[in-house]
Amino acid sequence: MTIFTILLPSEQPKLVEQIKAAYPNDHLFITNTQWLISSSETVLDVTARLHIADKNNPNEPVAGIALVFAISSYYGRAPTVVWDWIKAKLESHSNG
DSSP states (O other), rough: EEEEEEEEESHHHHHHHHHHHHSTTSSSEEEHHHHEEESSSOOOHHHTTTSOOOTTTTTOOOSSEEEEOOOOOOOSSOOOHHHHHHHHHHHHHOOO
């Protein structure tokens, strides 16, 4: 699995609902404007699935605006639950 960081420039309830609906078991709330998603998709797939941007359907209505980054490494300070979630999601890929 790949871990994606979703950064919203402001609170966007419609996009938050899309995150929860599109990745019901593979999202982690950090703050109202910061989320993590675990997926085997590409960053383009994630942005399309979240209705942020879809290069194949540029006229499709959007759920909100955000930056989406695929994480290749990580380090820092965060609550234990964040590190545990990241570790579990990354290990689920190596075991599956």
